Amino acid sequence: GAVVSQHPSRVICKSGTSVKIECRSLDFQATTMFWYRQFPKQSLMLMATSNEGSKATYEQGVEKDKFLINHASLTLSTLTVTSAHPEDSSFYICSARGEVSDTQYFGPGTRLTVL
């Protein structure tokens, strides 16, 4: 099956710093990548959709200047949480979808803790 990697798997940072999370599709070309956030005991909430080479589309209520998304190639998307605060602490998960199939394949997730 399709493999999506995410790095780092866990990060702890101080309030006010920026954190970059990478999402890579390892064995297929991901024309579209998605970024989700999941708080404890809650379901996944879509933050933004990104297509290779174009600007990301953000969901209502998600600040695009705070959560910077770059999808520079068909195998890599990055999410940068700028000026992180404790309320940004969450489980961030990316997914990738190729051209042919509707199926989204998820990365292993990044646990962000902001102190």
Next chain:
Amino acid sequence: GQNIDQPTEMTATEGAIVQINCTYQTSGFNGLFWYQQHAGEAPTFLSYNVLDGLEEKGRFSSFLSRSKGYSYLLLKELQMKDSASYLCAVNDYKLSFGAGTTVTVRA
């Protein structure tokens, strides 16, 4: 808006069968996914239904009725490792997830 409902929790015995229902009312619909998610991990793909009917994959089966806005995931011959959260997600180009059903398998 999107409204996707599934039960919060279910408990069953090892070797038994459990059926997780999902009802949805969404503005668009291209298909319905079921994912399994173990605690602290990302979701893994189980099934995708586009047309009405039953799709069987080993111990797991998924059913869809588009006219009723209803799907279920059937887990047979339950094993301890099946203890996880099961997420129903409607595909309308992007995915909208239900809150998830936590299944606990007891010995």
